[in-house]
Amino acid sequence: MRLPRSVRGAEVAGKTVLVRADLNVPLEDGRVADDTRIRAALPTLKLLLDQGATGVRVCSHLGRPKTEDDRAKYAMAPVAARLRELLPDARVQVLENTRFDPGETSNDERFARELAAGCDLYVDDAFGSAHRAHASTEAVAHVLPAYAGLLLLAELEHLGRLLGEVERPFVLVSGGAKVEDKLGVLSNLGGRADAVLIGGKMAEQLRVENPLKFEVELPVDVVGAAEFAPDADTGIFAYELLPDDWLGVDIGPETRTRFAQRINEARTIFWNGPMGVFEWTAFADGTKAVAEAVAANQDAFSVVGGADSVRALNELGLADQVSWVSTGGGASLELLESKELPGVAAIPSA
Ligand code: 3PG
């Protein structure tokens, strides 16, 4: 794998540095629900401050804002507040959500120049967004001298282990909401794994239309909810017996046992995406069961990626039981596919 040049080699004393971090954290009631990605950005920010940078401007996207109303919902203020608590230094400034400008997702040079204005160099530490060719991850790297941050490099190093020969069985567990994004990746990736376990919305989608050319294990039973609400009436159903007007919101107990068994036998594990609507306690057990199984297998090289899976792991206090907690969801999947990530490709080589 080609490695981008490290921020450690950059001359930053007296400079103003633009840092792209992935601060796209889960929010709940306007507060940061899991600050893993913010903490993961700290080593690079501290390095820059220690090396005498005069200004550190941190930018990130947050969520997928579409409407005007989304501006309040996805403002960076709560993220900036958490970062200030963790790193109180007046030289650090958090810019507003990059996706509030349409030029971000269209990888517009005009927006890249706006971000770069007044900065001397650019450090990309947003591994979780490296699969996006956006203005703050790609275009800007051609406007300013670009370097890779410590997190980005550490992610490439650890995930790189999954790219070569891995110990088998290699078990891939996938779920979560971004079905469209992940299906394509899974089709390319699944062939490399010995077992592919799928839960969540993705499993539903695969029953409607399955473009995958390899076998996957889908839930045999589900937790059903009479409506999409945290306090809905619930019941356990064999998948085919879920009433038509009910929703499947988590994997059922039989599926948990089967998935845990597979995970237990694995020597390499990659898990991305929750098994259900785990933010709601009544529908969290499937995701918990997967988290516990991954953490319990101490013989495997285990990688957990994606903001929600990592949040689940943290809530169970299990993050230190897995080999590598990746801040990348989609990005780690695409890296596993052996794709060159645009955010990495834009940085000159080491
Ligand atoms: C993620 O959470 O996977 C990254 O922050 C990228 O977010 P996106 O899928 O909205 O581009």
Ligand code: MG
């Ligand atoms: Mg996400």
